[in-house]
Amino acid sequence: MHSANHTIPTSWRDDGLRRPKLSTEELAVGLRVKPQTIRAALCRHGHYLGLRPCKLPNGRLLWDAAEVDRLIAGDVVGVESV
Numbered sequence: 001m002h003s004a005n006h007t008i009p010t011s012w013r014d015d016g017l018r019r020p021k022l023s024t025e026e027l028a029v030g031l032r033v034k035p036q037t038i039r040a041a042l043c044r045h046g047h048y049l050g051l052r053p054c055k056l057p058n059g060r061l062l063w064d065a066a067e068v069d070r071l072i073a074g075d076v077v078g079v080e081s082v
Contacts, residue, residue, distance in 0.1 A: 021054065021062035030068065050078035 028035040031049075041048040042061070049071055053061035067077045 020065055022065050022068060024053070024061050024063065027051075027063045027068060030072070047078055050076060052078050 022030070024035045024038055027048075028038055031038075038048045039061075042053065046052070051063055051067055051071065053063045055061055071077050
């Protein structure tokens, strides 16, 4: 069943508390895109829909969950259109 109210999936929560960062795979699931779509946009434009990740020394990307919440709510995040 599809809900008009977009909420963060419970898999993004840890014991009912918000996790501050999401993996690229978790972000992709929540935004219903493939992880490679996110990685490609990041490579091409330096962001994905205004979101910029934190890059760990091992190369993994972490995305701010609060910014993802704002994006899903329809707010402009991060990079503004030029």
